[in-house]
Amino acid sequence: MTIRYPNGHAYRAPASNDHAHFSNTFTNYGKRGMSLEEALNESNVYYETHGLAVVHKKPTPIRIVKVDYPKRSAAVIKEAYFSTASTTDYNGVYQGRYLDFDAKETRNKTAFPLKNFHQHQIDHFRACTAQGGICFAIIKFVVHQEIYLYRAEDLFPFWDDQATGGRKSIPYAEIATHGILITPHIQPLIPYLKAVDQLLA
Numbered sequence: 001m002t003i004r005y006p007n008g009h010a011y012r013a014p015a016s017n018d019h020a021h022f023s024n025t026f027t028n029y030g031k032r033g034m035s036l037e038e039a040l041n042e043s044n045v046y047y048e049t050h051g052l053a054v055v056h057k058k059p060t061p062i063r064i065v066k067v068d069y070p071k072r073s074a075a076v077i078k079e080a081y082f083s084t085a086s087t088t089d090y091n092g093v094y095q096g097r098y099l100d101f102d103a104k105e106t107r108n109k110t111a112f113p114l115k116n117f118h119q120h121q122i123d124h125f126r127a128c129t130a131q132g133g134i135c136f137a138i139i140k141f142v143v144h145q146e147i148y149l150y151r152a153e154d155l156f157p158f159w160d161d162q163a164t165g166g167r168k169s170i171p172y173a174e175i176a177t178h179g180i181l182i183t184p185h186i187q188p189l190i191p192y193l194k195a196v197d198q199l200l201a
Contacts, residue, residue: 055092
């Protein structure tokens, strides 16, 4: 199946680990080989079933343009387009506050490459923070086996500096210093709301 962006370009899965969301697994979660996305989704189910927050992964709208019917009872999508550019991965409500965040991971040891983000995602973060939303990235450094909550407001200066010759990445030391370390647990697997509590405090 071919999926295309609104500009007509074909979507291709990222080749490098720095581009890929959730391409690496957490083997420390009971040796279950659960991906970051799966761990976050399961954490969100835990939060909702316990009445703590309502957070969901956003679906990506797709427009189907070509379908084959090899059997009368089955349909195969052969070509589709992303109907709009995606924004961020997750949004929801916690203690009456709007949450909006993206989840990223990298195998880079010393920095987080900014190419993992796109301009429309940064624009979305800016619009949400302007309305009082709590916006952040959950960043996993695969080699260090560390996960951080990093505020969108701290991300903006690094993003903007690229346009004037600034570096194309955020140093690991910067994220480790100004981000909030999230320590995995059994339930929820990724207790990121504890880090959000620190932002609210």
